[in-house]
Amino acid sequence: MTGCGCDVEARSNSTPSRSARLAVLGICVVLTGVLFVLARQLDWTRGWIYVGLLTSQALVNLVCVALWNPVVLRRRGSFAALRGVKIWDILWSVLTVLGAVAVYVVFAGDLGTPAGGVGPPGLVWLIGATIFVSGWILFTWSMIANPFFEKTVRIQREHGHRVIDSGTYAYVRHPGYVGFNAMCLSTPVLLGSVWTALPIAIMVLLIVIRTVLEDRMLHAELPGYAEYATKVRFRLIPRVW
Template sequence: MKELKMGRQSPNKHEISPGTRRAIISWIMQAALGMVGYSLVLVLVVGRWDWLWGWILIGALTAFMAAHPLILMPINPKLLAEREKGIGGKGTKVWDKWVASLAAGVFPIASWVVAGLDTRFHWSQTMHLACHLIGLVIMILGFVLFLWAMASNAFFSEGVRIQEERGHSVATRGPYRWLRHPGYVGAILSQLATPFLLGSVWAFLPTAASAALFILRTYLEDKTLMKELPGYQEYAKKTRYRLLPGVW
């Protein structure tokens, strides 16, 4: 889950090179295999097939991933190809490979595992239905904000890097009018919603770690952009807040 602050690009919507097409197909295949893998993880840890909230999580994640090509293919297919590179792309900051892997990979999956084991062995008390539903609503809001940020930023890459080859500029549209890192706000919201959706108090431990790392990533990325992205310092003077209006 990564967002570099860049602005308008004018990709040709109607021309997709063979390399871009291959990258898009690869992204779709990886996403599909990922959802199968996530489903198997949840089934194995909970020990049964009928975990309602686990399947609702899978459904929400599937819709979220399916929205990527639906949104990007009409407006910027090259961005989907860029995101296929993941955090291992050329030029990605070394520190980001570690931070992103933990924040968007290890700890979210750990929260699902913990929640599944909690459900299986009844470590914590059953949550009220309202808690599950609130978690689902917050998760969807987080996904929507993330997707809005992605649609508004032509350089919303997976890894923190300056994309000079793509003519990188500062994003000022959509949620970037109010926050410098709206995609991370969406990611944090969806992470913190997971324990409520899955009904596990213990799942707050890995989700809190994930949220803390996204905050650290915001700080480090912001410093990178201040130093390396032309126009970002001026943008930061106008858009003062990184994640939370009035606070930071």
Template sequence: MPADVRRHSLIGLVAVPPLLALVLFLPAGHLSWTRGWLFLVIFSFAMASAAAALWQINPEIFAARRRIQPGTKSWDKLLLALLAPALLAIPVVAGLDDGRFHWSAMTTPVVALGYLLWLAGFAGTTWAQAVNRHFEPGVRIQTDRDHQVIDSGPYALVRHPGYSAAGLLLVGIALSLGSWWALLPALVSALILVIRTRWEDETLQAELPGYRDYAQRVRSRLVPGVW
């Protein structure tokens, strides 16, 4: 891995936990929010573990995902602009809800279910990145990187496993933070990803050689046997 990419990745690992702490605890209004601390610790550990695994398996992914690349579809830039505030709203709403105003009444088993969902989703997105060197943040045909169809690992089950896992991740985050209200931005985010899945799939079928044949072999986009 080039030195600048490694440095950028390490900075991200160091910077994300304090930034996440800000968007959790500023809305909560205090530092004694137990569910917020538990989430922050487990998220930081999961992120570091995933980064360590990807450094070994697919280090190229760090350079690919460090920014939106030239050639990204204009419609995808619009979707990303809508997705960013929706994602940010999940911890903010949870902090306001469970951390400050206590609008929700969520039991511990539901919170535990949330952790199972988001950890499964996190593992799924990491798996997709591990086998797919083309897993960039923006949708484009990567002619500069010898873009090819990936059909191994989770891509043998559904065509867009990163988005499938992200759906579990988003819902799980809201539940693990103890907030029914945070499900609203989580579901909005998931809806944007469903739209993105459809448009990305259409783009790949039209522009990426071999993808149409792959789509005939792997019929489902997100959920096996459903869609």
């Protein structure tokens, strides 16, 4: 369900709001603090690069969406986005937050093992970083293309919710989730923590479950989605699923 974000409303403001900028800054500061408190050290190359990647992703995403589809920022920051949210999506959000917390808890424990987070970034790390950046680009591109890209799953009737089949959505039906999964899957490699792969796998599974439930909801409630699904057959992975 993607759109080109080129309407009058989307063009009306191409500057990130102060609240959006502060939110991104706050998240980056808190994440940095938590990560290095858990690591119990500041002299940690992988950690600083990881924080740099996350911060860059957040800032570039904010600027790009503000320039090309600012309506998404306003809608995602509005309490109106909670209207009509599915109960299962609220539960999903809670489980996802717990999964993210589990990643850093497991990471903290893994640092205490002989292989936890050791060694400078090498070829494997570079592959992980490439996956992260690719996911970041896909996620941001999907947000730019889709004026209905909200944090919650619902039919946005007040905004004239419609099926969009351009941009990334011409290839798979839920490209934003593909990008998010790629960023998640790169985390164990970027942090140098093998055991974080366990909570990351759970988070990826949660994304797959949300994809299934959201796709069913869109088939049932969004006019034209069933026809779109016959043209773009795959949810997340072309020629696979």
